[in-house]
Amino acid sequence: MDIIFLRNLRIEAIIGIFDWERKVKQPVFFDIEMAADIKKAAASDHIDDTLDYKSLSKAVIDFVEKSEFQLVETLAEKVAELIIHDFNVPWLKLTLNKKGALRHADDVGIIIERGSKPQ
Numbered sequence: 792m793d794i795i796f797l798r799n800l801r802i803e804a805i806i807g808i809f810d811w812e813r814k815v816k817q818p819v820f821f822d823i824e825m826a827a828d829i830k831k832a833a834a835s836d837h838i839d840d841t842l843d844y845k846s847l848s849k850a851v852i853d854f855v856e857k858s859e860f861q862l863v864e865t866l867a868e869k870v871a872e873l874i875i876h877d878f879n880v881p882w883l884k885l886t887l888n889k890k891g892a893l894r895h896a897d898d899v900g901i902i903i904e905r906g907s908k909p910q
């Protein structure tokens with residue numbers, strides 16, 4: 792199994808349970824690892840034979856910028872669903888970091904794995 796990844800994808804969104812968080816966008820940071828088989832693209836050298844991380848990141852940015860969830864759990868789950876369904880990804884590991892949400896921690900958030908790893 793091969794992996795295509797994105798690290799520290801920064802997106803501004805309405806996210807949070809407190810009144811002020813419903814009014815002001817905050818940055819959230821995504822690390823995403825996705826199962827892929829890169830052999831065909833490596834042989835053909837053609838973008839159509841692989842998962843295009845540019846179009847994938849654009850779809851994630853568009854979705855998150857328009858989202859207004861309360862919990863990081865919900866946002867992470869919805870982004871995972873989008874990637875699995877719209878980009879035919881069989882397995883992913885997604886980290887959502889809501890940096891700055893806790894005064895006494897550098898990083899806080901959630902890590903989820905969804906789907907099945909191909910053999």
Ligand SMILES: Nc1nc2c(c(=O)[nH]1)N=C([C@H](O)[C@@H](O)CO)CN2
Pocket residue numbers: 806807808809812861862863864889892893
């Ligand atoms: N498990 C969670 N706990 C908390 C969340 C969350 O999304 N998931 N959110 C908050 C607040 O919005 C927080 O980020 C503001 O500091 C608190 N706990």
